[in-house]
Amino acid sequence: MVEKSIKRLYTFMIFLFLYAPIIVLIVFSFNDSKSRGVWSGFTLRWYFELFKDREVLRALYYTIFIAITSSLISTIIGTFAAIGIFGMNGFGKKLVLNLNYLPVLNPDIVTAVALMTLFRFVKLEFGVLTMLLAHVTFCLPYVILSILPKLKQMNRHLAEAAMDLGATPLYALRKVVIPEIMPGIITGALLAFTLSIDDFVISFFTTGHGISNLSITIFSMARRGINPIINALSTLMFITMVSLLLIINYRTEKQEKSLEERR
Amino acid sequence: MRIRNTAFPYFIWLGIFIVVPLFLVLYFAFTTGDSQTLSEFTFSLDNYKRFLTPIYLNVFYRSVWLAVVSTAICLVLGYPIAFIISKEKAKTRNVMVLMLVIPMWMNFLLRTYAWLTLLGKNGIINYIAGKLGFQGLDLLYNDTAVLLGMVYNFLPFMVLPIFSVMSKLDRNLIEAAEDLGADRRRTFLKVIFPLSLPGVITGITMVFIPAVSTFVISSLLGGNKSTLIGNLIEQQFRYTGDWHFGSSMSIILMVFILLAMALTSKFDKEKEGEGGGGLW
Numbered sequence: 436m437v438e439k440s441i442k443r444l445y446t447f448m449i450f451l452f453l454y455a456p457i458i459v460l461i462v463f464s465f466n467d468s469k470s471r472g473v474w475s476g477f478t479l480r481w482y483f484e485l486f487k488d489r490e491v492l493r494a495l496y497y498t499i500f501i502a503i504t505s506s507l508i509s510t511i512i513g514t515f516a517a518i519g520i521f522g523m524n525g526f527g528k529k530l531v532l533n534l535n536y537l538p539v540l541n542p543d544i545v546t547a548v549a550l551m552t553l554f555r556f557v558k559l560e561f562g563v564l565t566m567l568l569a570h571v572t573f574c575l576p577y578v579i580l581s582i583l584p585k586l587k588q589m590n591r592h593l594a595e596a597a598m599d600l601g602a603t604p605l606y607a608l609r610k611v612v613i614p615e616i617m618p619g620i621i622t623g624a625l626l627a628f629t630l631s632i633d634d635f636v637i638s639f640f641t642t643g644h645g646i647s648n649l650s651i652t653i654f655s656m657a658r659r660g661i662n663p664i665i666n667a668l669s670t671l672m673f674i675t676m677v678s679l680l681l682i683i684n685y686r687t688e689k690q691e692k693s694l695e696e697r698r
Numbered sequence: 699m700r701i702r703n704t705a706f707p708y709f710i711w712l713g714i715f716i717v718v719p720l721f722l723v724l725y726f727a728f729t730t731g732d733s734q735t736l737s738e739f740t741f742s743l744d745n746y747k748r749f750l751t752p753i754y755l756n757v758f759y760r761s762v763w764l765a766v767v768s769t770a771i772c773l774v775l776g777y778p779i780a781f782i783i784s785k786e787k788a789k790t791r792n793v794m795v796l797m798l799v800i801p802m803w804m805n806f807l808l809r810t811y812a813w814l815t816l817l818g819k820n821g822i823i824n825y826i827a828g829k830l831g832f833q834g835l836d837l838l839y840n841d842t843a844v845l846l847g848m849v850y851n852f853l854p855f856m857v858l859p860i861f862s863v864m865s866k867l868d869r870n871l872i873e874a875a876e877d878l879g880a881d882r883r884r885t886f887l888k889v890i891f892p893l894s895l896p897g898v899i900t901g902i903t904m905v906f907i908p909a910v911s912t913f914v915i916s917s918l919l920g921g922n923k924s925t926l927i928g929n930l931i932e933q934q935f936r937y938t939g940d941w942h943f944g945s946s947m948s949i950i951l952m953v954f955i956l957l958a959m960a961l962t963s964k965f966d967k968e969k970e971g972e973g974g975g976g977l978w
Binding site: 452460519550569653672673 | 704716779798910
């Protein structure tokens with residue numbers, strides 16, 4: 436009995452630790468004062484001002500635009516890459532897999548300065564394009580790593596059977612292989628999207644004048660004090676994400692239940 | 699087979715955006731010159747000589763030390779939680795894993811920044827401490843605050859891999875140990891803990907790498923006093939403009955991490971063939 440309550444208490448403390456800053460953020464988005472740490476009454480002011488603040492809205496726009504574009508591009512290239520890599524063998528496969536692992540293991544800052552050097556070297560103007568290229572680059576390995584296990588689980592003979600029955604390789608890919616590995620593709624795309632939306636370090640080094648996503652805006656604000664508008668925006672984004680997650684969870688649970696009933 | 703060609707676009711991408719940039723950094727790291735005009739580079743080891751002076755070595759030492767301590771704290775705090783979660787019923791377990799992931803969906807800069815409100819002079823923790831009769835604590839802008847930021851940000855990266863290994867543990871092994879007369883402590887020490895080691899090693903890797911290379915946490919919570927290797931690299935690239943010195947520090951950091959990983963993966967025999975990376 437004692438042990439159980441110790442466990443409960445410990446779990447509670449850890450989750451309190453993880454959620455304390457989030458609670459603070461949400462509470463202070465309703466605070467009627469600009470300074471943090473002083474509570475001076477409830478207000479919805481920041482939520483209204485949010486929609487008037489050009490700087491923040493632009494940053495939000497770039498964040499979402501880059502997250503969607505980069506996750507799309509990296510999912511498409513990554514899916515084909517995973518299928519191709521899966522078909523390889525020997526030294527070539529090992530080499531590619533290890534190179535693929537490099538951005539995962541390398542610290543963000545090293546990947547970031549390496550890309551910054553490249554863009555400088557080829558005299559590419561820093562801005563949305565460089566940031567997008569950088570995001571695709573660091574998302575790709577994660578997409579590939581989420582798809583490869585699904586390919587391993589797939590029955591190897593499926594594609595062959597399709598081709599024996601007269602399907603062209605591309606048709607077999609489209610109709611057999613891709614539907615089989617779809618869960619991996621979706622995981623990869625979601626992972627890429629979250630990585631991109633939350634990225635700071637790589638964006639910070641590859642962005643250009645006047646182009647900033649939310650993380651960069653927050654970082655530059657941090658010195659002079661963060662505008663509560665940002666708290667309001669993050670609260671809204673957080674609630675959106677959590678409700679999306681709950682809906683997805685609820686739906687898959689329902690699906691599983693109906694599957695069980697059919698059995 | 700034609701199918702093999704599908705990876706071709708990725709090979710080009712890999713070459714241009716991963717391999718070439720690293721060689722460029724390597725090239726910058728072993729040359730000096732005016733990095734703004736990109737001309738007249740000469741081979742030199744001056745960057746490394748400069749790094750091997752006490753000022754920079756101390757920063758490097760401090761970064762490694764803080765990363766080691768924060769990784770250790772994450773392990774001590776995270777292991778029991780992973781263990782507790784893995785013992786729960788399937789439904790509670792899913793909810794708890796989800797609850798570990800959800801915080802990561804709020805911008806990490808902002809979450810780290812929120813600690814300023816909690817730790818500050820008039821912050822909530824000091825307020826509670828004051829009510830309890832303690833004097834105002836200096837919680838912010840020191841190494842403790844940086845450590846706290848690291849542990850806070852990277853704790854889930856420690857818990858999740860350990861949990862995922864533990865939840866796949868073969869129950870029969872534990873039962874066998876119990877049948878053979880081992881008490882709970884012995885079962886844990888002789889069966890559960892050794893089998894969970896691959897997860898522990900992944901967790902250590904996933905915490906240590908971002909911790910040793912961070913510059914965000916130290917600049918948000920550490921104030922001006924706290925400089926880490928990440929801050930040094932950031933300064934060289936963003937402000938000072940000495941890309942050669944910045945590149946050489948990046949190379950040092952990268953090599954250090956790869957060596958550390960090679961050392962830890964020695965303990966992890968099952969890693970081979972898991973999506974590659976056997977080389978690292």
